[in-house]
Amino acid sequence: MEPVRHGSYLEVDLGLLKSNVELLRKSYDKNEILFMVKADAYGHGLISIVDFAFRECGIKEFGVATLNEALYLRDQLPEFTGEIYVFSELGLSFRDHREVYLHKRIIPVIARWPDLEAYLEDERTRSQLPLCLKFNTGMNRLGIPYDEVDKVIEKLNLYQKKSLFHLLTHFANGSLSMHKNNRNIWQRERFAEIKEAFKKANIILERTSLSNSAAIEQGIGKEETHIRPGLLLYGPSSLAPNIRSQSQWNGKVISSLKTYILHSFEVKKGDPLSYGSTPAPEDGVVAILAVGYGDGVSTAYQGTKLHYKGKVGKVCGRVCMDMTTVLFPVGTQLDQGDEFLIWSHEQEDIESISRQTKTLAYELVIQLTPRVSRIYRLN
Template structure:
């Protein structure tokens, strides 16, 4: 069992995840919810949250990016459906996926032929969802290729086509483009029905579309960011916390951190925190972000370093070694949000939480 002595942790409130999934499930009904837990559940811990959702019936199944992520869920005891959303390569990945009862994404004729070969080699039927490209420009086949893929898979007898899906590019910013993508999807779904396709699970909506575009919910919605509380109207689940490990007083003119990146303009009290960019606390937060100590906002001073960050605690009367520091989350009446940190780093909330590294223990609170 790993020993964790360093006080830097990511706290995940299971009650918030539960509440968010319940809200998504109610909003999407009768469509099912595929809980997207790729990238270690956006940094929140995939195995623990998948077990919560499976145990309490909060999701129909789970979406992952890779076969490895799916295998990790199976190793963690998850028995619900798991859909690998990424394009599989090398094609030997299909063998591992089929063995573990993972549903795979098929986005090309080559992939269709490889999954057929893998299923026949194993003597076990594969289950897949076909990915339609409607405007994301990432992976997926256009309508003519989708029809050919469906025909080849259906004729093989070795692969069950369980669904078809697409991915919205701009569901939170461009309703017209989203409607256009949904129109392309509906046309292809109709063409598949004309070919005799029955009981396909059709899905297109991500969190934004599931909440704001009712017509996109179809048979299933794929929700990630809202489940973690990082979309409007949902409750954030994750907090990044540590404790002060060193306190010092500096004179006017003293330099702080690498490259003399901060110079004190008056006498200051400085706290050192055992967290840095190796933990996912971005260097872009240098001299810009606030940390909560003693219920007050304390500015980061100088460059964030690999393992440590310095902050100004001059105004915190009782600041001492051992004082709690909240880098993301709430303390007293103050809160540092993922949205705030994302704006400082000119990025998105997804990146803020998924970059919290594996050396930061996840602690789960009810």
């Protein structure tokens, strides 16, 4: 087990996760949730998040990026009977990989022709493994080209496949207006055309989904069987700042990043601070926080405003591997050993840091290293 920091940790409130799920279900009461938990559940801890979401929130379907993530879930949670979808690295061209999908009940999201052909040409895979297809309607990353749907139908007919377990696509500009952004409009139209093509070919679509977190925030995708929230259920908004006011989401951030004041001292304007000898911009009081880029609080935090007991400080000087220097106004009472909250459960906290560091809210949590313990609460 990797050594962890004393006093610096990510507190994850599982009660808030449950509240977020309940809030989402009020808006999407007829849709099933396929909860995205890739990248260690967006940095919150894969096993704890999936176990709680499955047992306490009633979520039965989860999405990861790689086969190894899916295997880790199955191995660590032997009593977990939910569905696991693998979205990126499939490896279906390898027979041993196909055997793993079959024996471990893992569903590959097929988004490339070589994977589809490997799936169809293997009789056991074709007859026993659910067929899940992702089409590229405009993201231009992974996905079978939308204008090749007839070719896909021809191939499925050749192997007498009369149904799809799940049909998906993914928005490229979900953080922008779903009603005004041309690409978002095109992608919705193309997905509708793909569904209609399968319908005309008498191929049954058991499940369909296109809405990620940003689309869900805008009320999109209720006509499909599923939605695929990722960041949304962890709390932060996925929308661009200029349309944030249009969000229909008011969930709570389930994580709170906490550290403590290791040391404090007074400085005069011009006194050098940290690596690079950054001159203090004004007289003040410095708090040395027991967290740095070795913990995932990156050098991008330089200049970021942080709050402590109603006072506003600013990260001054370069963030170090193990410590961060924050300058507060003259007279600020800084208590050594006192807890220091970098962000709370309010959306604005983490989104403010995201704006100031020019970093996605996703990244702020995901980049936290194993030195920062994940501590779980149920409040």
